[in-house]
Amino acid sequence: MxxxxxxxxxxxxxxxxxxxxxxxxxxxxxxxxxxxxxxxxxxxxxxxxxxxxxxxxxxxxxxxxxxxxxxxxxxxxxxxxxxxxxxxxxxxxxxxxxxxxxxxxxxxxxxxxxxxxxxxxxxxxxxxxxxxxxxxxxxxxxxxxxxxxxxxxxxxxxxxxxxxxxxxxxxxxxxxxxxxxxxxxxxxxxxxxxxxxxxxxxxxxxxxxxxxxxxxxxxxxxxxxxxxxxxxxxxxxxxxxDQKYREYFVDSSLIFPDASYSLVKQFKPYEEVIAGQKIATNGKHNLFAPLTGHVILAPSGMTVKNLDEEVMFFVRPPKITIFE
Ligand SMILES: [Zn+2]
CATH class of the missing domain: 3.40.630.10 (Zn peptidases)
Incomplete structure (x- = not known):
């Protein structure tokens, strides 16, 4: 709770x-x-x-x-x-x-x-x-x-x-x-x-x-x-x-070309994606994951309000770092 x-x-x-x-x-x-x-x-x-x-x-x-x-x-x-x-x-x-x-x-x-x-x-x-x-x-x-x-x-x-x-x-x-x-x-x-x-x-x-x-x-x-x-x-x-950190390098972002697009599902924080996986669609055109890695800052639903902002970001698989 x-x-x-x-x-x-x-x-x-x-x-x-x-x-x-x-x-x-x-x-x-x-x-x-x-x-x-x-x-x-x-x-x-x-x-x-x-x-x-x-x-x-x-x-x-x-x-x-x-x-x-x-x-x-x-x-x-x-x-x-x-x-x-x-x-x-x-x-x-x-x-x-x-x-x-x-x-x-x-x-x-x-x-x-x-x-x-x-x-x-x-x-x-x-x-x-x-x-x-x-x-x-x-x-x-x-x-x-x-x-x-x-x-x-x-x-x-x-x-x-x-x-x-x-x-x-x-x-x-x-x-x-x-x-x-x-x-x-x-x-x-x-x-x-x-x-x-x-x-x-x-x-x-x-x-x-x-x-x-x-x-x-x-x-x-x-x-x-x-x-x-x-x-x-x-x-x-x-x-x-010594603390172990997971370092995620932001590779690219997802941007909807117009308001007709929506995500194919709700993505959880750090949800894994595979290069080429269908991420979003407007029924005619599809958008795909550009890499095998994870998504961050995904919206809480499948659509977004502000089209002039990224829908979410794609990050590479994390690098484990321990700072001395
Ligand atoms: Zn903020």
């Missing part, structure tokens, strides 16, 4: 923390909560709600405000919490049904599928996310390390979404052992994290679990706490036991 979410993580509480960060600003940018220690150290950017319907990020905010007040326990450096997509998050928390929740992922465009020229778009661009990304840019650029918290439609044990090189010293002790690599080179357009730091900082995301599951909230909180420890920003060491 699904454990009940603790009371403090109910919608009312999440709204309270959304209001807090919405009304916090740093350097004139709203939706930013900045905590600085007196001793210098790294600038850790923790970004939440890049997608409106992914409340694990607000659970992390709640934790570091009330359960583990970061303002008192930060030893050095600066932590910048950025609630990336404020308007979509407001919609999510005001949603009355599943349909409304699902359409609160973004307002005008997906913040993880940004056009290359996003920073050169008109300041008065009609798309909310374009204007928001432009105002967040100066904040994002200050990060020395970027950590972006997400969740998925289907339940899973969590995934570390690695961008660029894997940083074993930062993920050591995370309660997640599946690492996804190369997605940034396969996905359409640019994810928000592309604009973090100076372009060469360690950046990673997590998919904490399914959007509203208590396990996802707990996992997101645990990862963030471990990351702060690994960076030496809060007290406490993390386990140094």
């Amino acid at each position: 699904e454990p009940k979410s603790p009371k403090y993580l109910g919608i009312g509480y999440l709204k309270k923390h959304l209001n807090f960060i919405k009304n916090s600003s740093y350097q004139g940018v709203g939706g930013i909560w900045k905590i600085g220690a007196s001793k210098s150290g790294p600038v850790l950017g923790i970004t939440i709600h890049t997608h409106g319907n992914e409340p694990s990020g607000l659970a992390v905010l709640e934790y570091f405000r009330e359960k583990f007040p970061l303002e008192q326990r930060l030893k050095n450096g600066v932590v910048i919490f950025s609630l990336n997509n404020i308007r979509a998050t407001e919609r999510f928390l005001a949603a009355k049904n599943t349909e409304e929740k699902m359409s609160s992922r973004f307002v005008d465009i997906n913040m993880n599928r940004l056009p290359d020229n996003v920073m050169r778009c008109n300041k008065n661009d009609s798309r909310y996310e374009i204007r928001r990304v432009q105002e967040l840019k100066n904040i994002w650029e200050q990060f020395d390390v970027g950590f972006d918290i997400h969740s998925t439609t289907q339940e899973n044990d969590g995934m570390i979404m690695n961008i660029g090189a894997v940083h074993p010293q930062l993920i050591r002790g995370f309660p997640i052992t599946d690492i996804i690599t190369n997605i940034e080179n396969v996905q359409i357009a640019k994810p928000a994290v592309f604009f973090y730091g100076n372009g060469s900082i360690p950046v990673m995301g997590i998919e904490a679990g399914s959007h509203e599951s208590p396990q996802a909230f707990t996992r997101a909180i645990a990862c963030t706490e471990v990351l702060l420890k690994n960076l030496g920003m809060i007290e406490g060491g993390t386990t140094t036991n």
Whole structure:
């Protein structure tokens, strides 16, 4: 049975923390909560709600405000919490049904599928996310390390979404052992994290679990706490036991050419596929698996709402890695 979410993580509480960060600003940018220690150290950017319907990020905010007040326990450096997509998050928390929740992922465009020229778009661009990304840019650029918290439609044990090189010293002790690599080179357009730091900082995301599951909230909180420890920003060491990771290299994606297509079945997280296997169809044309491996980030049904986004991704069979 699904454990009940603790009371403090109910919608009312999440709204309270959304209001807090919405009304916090740093350097004139709203939706930013900045905590600085007196001793210098790294600038850790923790970004939440890049997608409106992914409340694990607000659970992390709640934790570091009330359960583990970061303002008192930060030893050095600066932590910048950025609630990336404020308007979509407001919609999510005001949603009355599943349909409304699902359409609160973004307002005008997906913040993880940004056009290359996003920073050169008109300041008065009609798309909310374009204007928001432009105002967040100066904040994002200050990060020395970027950590972006997400969740998925289907339940899973969590995934570390690695961008660029894997940083074993930062993920050591995370309660997640599946690492996804190369997605940034396969996905359409640019994810928000592309604009973090100076372009060469360690950046990673997590998919904490399914959007509203208590396990996802707990996992997101645990990862963030471990990351702060690994960076030496809060007290406490993390386990140094050799941990076995499964590293999945993203090879390609599935995109529906138009709305007439649907998957031939519902795919489970990491479901195995064989090269040439029929994956989707519109009755006339079929789409096939390009490799023998697995699928990740599959939708919870057989159809998708947003055609400008991948339906799911194909990953190679995992490589087992043990970091020294
Ligand atoms: Zn997301």
